[in-house]
Structure formats: C-alpha cells, structure tokens
Amino acid sequence: MRIDVVTIFPGYLAPLREALLGRAIEAGLVELGVHDLRDWTHDVHQAVDDSPYGGGPGMVMRPQVWGEALDAVLGEEPARLVVPTPAGRPFTQATAQAWAAEERLVFACGRYEGIDQRVVDAYADRGPVDEVSIGDYVLVGGEVAVLVMVEAVVRLLPGVLGNPVSAQEDSFSDGLLEGPAYTRPVSWRGLDVPDVLRSGNHAAIARWRRDRALERTAARRPDLLDALPPDALDRADRAF
Ligand SMILES: COc1cc(COC(=O)c2cn[nH]c2)cc(-c2cccnc2)c1
DSSP, X not given: OEEEXXXXXXXXXXXXXXXXXXXXXXXXXXXXXXXXXXXXXXXXXXXXXXXXXXXXXXXXXXXXXXXXXXXXXXXXXXXXXXXXXXXXXXXXXXXXXXXXXXXXXXXXXXXXXXXXXXXXHHHTTTSOEEEEESSSSOOSOSHHHHHHHHHHHHTTSTTTSSXXXXXXTXXXXXXXXXXXXXXXXXXXXXXXOOGGGGXXXXXXXXXXXXXXXXXXXXXXXXXXXXXXXXXXXXXXGGGO
C-alpha cells in the first residue's frame, strides 16, 4: 500500500515514521509520502487560503493550490482520496478494514474552515473521494485525524502486527467493546485478578470474557448493541 499526505505542516506527520508504523515502512509493507502543500503555490506569500464567499468567520483553502498539488501527487495511478473533516461520514473499524485492501490512499489535510468544496467535487469523477470524521469535535487541521486513520489501517496490513490474530479479535470486530484485561501480579494494591482467568477452564473463561464485553458495551455504547445483527446474541448473551 502507498499512502500520500498533503499538508501545510509536514512535520505533524513525523510520528508515522516512528515505532510500529516506522518498521512497516522500513520493511516495505507500506510506502509513505508527505508533501508540503505550499510547494504548489506561486506567490511570494505562498498563500493557501482566502476569505469565504458569502462571508462568515475564518478562511477557506484555495482550490487552485489543492488542484495542482493533488494532480501532482495523484498522477495517473488510481487512489482513494480522503479528506478528514468534522462534516464527514464516521471513520470506523469497518472503514479501516475496507481501506486496508486499497492499493493507494491520498490524504488531504484541511486547515482553517476547510477546503473549497470544488476540490472534492472535481476529484469525485476521477475516483473515490471520502470526506470522513474521526469524531464529533473540531480540530485545527486534518493532520491529527490522518495519524489516527493511518495507524488504524496500517496495523491491519499483513505482516505489520506481530500477532495478526489480535487484528481479528479487535474491539468492534465482533461488534462489542473489549472487556477488561489482566496480567501479573495476581494481587496488586489489594486488587486481585478474577479467579476464572486462572482456572484453566477455557469455556468458563470465554463465557466470562463475553459477559464482561456485553456488560461494558451495554454500559458505555448501547448504540453498538442496538446495531448488532439479531443473530449476533445467543440466549446466554441475552442474560444481559
Ligand atoms: C477539511 O475541512 C476541515 C477539516 C478540519 C480538521 O478535521 C477535523 O477537525 C476533524 C476530523 N474528524 N473530526 C474532526 C477542520 C475543519 C474546521 C475547522 C474549524 C471550523 N469548522 C471546520 C474543516
């Protein structure tokens, strides 16, 4: 997979070259290109924004600069263009799973009040364009959202995670939140590891873990329970 990011703050994307993701890049599992949007400006001020038509607060990013940058970065290769924005569709584990199958992802990091809508419109007939949100809050720019989405996607690529099974057993992969996890020591500050986890009874352990996941999901994310397909919960599950 090749990932390109266009931003006015390339340094914001430096963490992508650290640790697990950095090793995936070094191992050739993923290629990463980070591009400075200002490289496609031609004026002495390297202006990337301008006042919004119709008035209103803040500035809007200019279409011409983005057009030259994305033409150059996208080239002729097909790619999914992703624009992080509070106004986007929710980015979920399902989105990450789908994008992990893509050959190319190109991320456009907006700042100010956003990017002139014609940029999204102009590229919509060249290939898939996704305006996506990582949550219901407003950031100053899309760069942090790109760090989140790239990590969620790249960890799913074959060979990136040491133990791939954990990608399948992720939170959300069975539609529920993960329950509590424990490790040594068995007693810590007067708090003990639940006995069942040390019983060696794998059926009881699986039941206990499922019950804790259902309990946590009902308490913290009832919306996820409502979204489960009807056959997802068996009779023992319905005890919750
Ligand atoms: C491309 O257009 C954007 C992008 C961003 C950065 O992304 C996020 O904030 C985000 C992404 N997922 N959840 C939040 C922010 C604005 C923005 C700023 C101020 C007022 N209104 C909108 C616009």
